[in-house]
Amino acid sequence: DVKVTQSSRYLVKRTGEKVFLECVQDMDHENMFWYRQDPGLGLRLIYFSYDVKMKEKGDIPEGYSVSREKKERFSLILESASTNQTSMYLCASSLTKGGGYNEQFFGPGTRLTVL
Amino acid sequence: AQTVTQSQPEMSVQEAETVTLSCTYDTSENNYYLFWYKQPPSRQMILVIRQEAYKQQNATENRFSVNFQKAAKSFSLKISDSQLGDTAMYFCAQTLNMRFGAGTRLTVKP
Numbered sequence: 001d002v003k004v005t006q007s008s009r010y011l012v013k014r015t016g017e018k019v020f021l022e023c024v025q026d027m028d029h030e031n032m033f034w035y036r037q038d039p040g041l042g043l044r045l046i047y048f049s050y051d052v053k054m055k056e057k058g059d060i061p062e063g064y065s066v067s068r069e070k071k072e073r074f075s076l077i078l079e080s081a082s083t084n085q086t087s088m089y090l091c092a093s094s095l096t097k098g099g100g101y102n103e104q105f106f107g108p109g110t111r112l113t114v115l
Numbered sequence: 116a117q118t119v120t121q122s123q124p125e126m127s128v129q130e131a132e133t134v135t136l137s138c139t140y141d142t143s144e145n146n147y148y149l150f151w152y153k154q155p156p157s158r159q160m161i162l163v164i165r166q167e168a169y170k171q172q173n174a175t176e177n178r179f180s181v182n183f184q185k186a187a188k189s190f191s192l193k194i195s196d197s198q199l200g201d202t203a204m205y206f207c208a209q210t211l212n213m214r215f216g217a218g219t220r221l222t223v224k225p
Contacts, residue, residue, distance in 0.1 A: 004159075033213065040124070042206060043215040058213065090160065100148045100210045101167065106160040 003027070004107040006091050012113045019078040021110050023091030030096040032074035033104065034058075034066060037088040049074055050096065081114045088112075119209050121216035128197045129224050135182075136192045136219045138207030145169075147211040149183070149190045154204040154218075163205070166190065197223045 007022035025032065031050050035043040035058075045058030047066040055066050063085060067075045074093075078085055088111050092104040119140045128134035140149070151163040166174045166183050173181050178198075182191045194201055202223045207216040 035215075040217055042119075042121075042217040043208075045213045048213065092160075101165070102210075103150065103162040103165065104210070106152075108159050 004091055004093055004105050006089075006107040006110050008110050009108060010111050010113075012115065013078075013081050014115055015082060017078075017081050017114075019081050019112065019114075021076040021078075021089055021091075021112070023074045023076070023093075023107055024072055025074075025093040025105070026072065027093070027105070028071065029093035029105070030071070031094045031104075032068065033092040033094075034064075034074065034076045035090045035092065036060070037090055037109070043090065046076065081112075083114050086112060086114045119207055119214045119216040121205075121207055121219050123219045124217070125220045125222075127222040127224055128194075130197055130199060132197055133193060133195045134197055134221065136194075136205050136207075136221065138190045138192070138216055140188050140190060140207070140209050140214075142188070142209060142211060144211055147209060149181075150208040150210060151179070151181070151190075151192045152206045152208060152215075153201075154206065155200075156203070160206070164192065194221075199223050199225060 004025045033048040034046040049055045049068045065077045088109050090109045091107040094102045094104045147168045149166045152160050153163045154160040164176045178195045180193045204218045206218045
């Protein structure tokens with residue numbers, strides 16, 4: 001079974017802090033994604049990566065950056081956390097072979113609260 | 116922007132009955148894939164069913180089936196013989212642009 005893990009289930013940070021969210025997948029997937037999930041808005045793509053050291057902006061990249069130094073790990077960074085970044089953050093991974101046919105496998109999510 | 120719309124924020128169904136969740140999408144592409152994902156309360160999102168746009172035949176997975184109308188850009192999910200374990204948020208997705216709908220919260224009542 002594919003396993004996608006996220007470093008924290010719950011996180012509370014203060015405005016202005018630098019926040020790191022970590023995601024690890026164990027199935028050698030090329031693609032990794034970061035979404036935020038908000039009620040009434042569904043999932044919105046922040047960034048995705050299709051290879052090590054490669055990244056592409058999603059729909060809402062402002063205020064976020066990412067890092068992918070190893071194939072299995074994809075980090076989301078909030079350079080200076082703000083209250084409007086309070087949300088559930090979901091990481092996902094998928095294979096490249098087969099293209100858009102491939103399902104995404106999701107982590108359990110990190111519920112981030114910024115005070 | 117190419118979007119995915121789920122017009123039913125919440126639905127409920129009695130156990131053993133059938134329910135249909137609606138989804139419409141917008142794309143200018145001809146070949147793409149559509150997915151329904153399920154997110155049970157406090158649990159990870161998992162795939163329910165997928166549909167390839169170039170296939171006319173509607174996808175089926177056990178009690179789950181889709182009604183795919185390509186011209187209308189409609190992709191509804193039918194759950195037959197609903198079970199208590201079907202209670203979850205359901206998201207429609209088009210992975211061409213990694214776009215998800217806002218979700219439908221389904222409650223199956225005993």
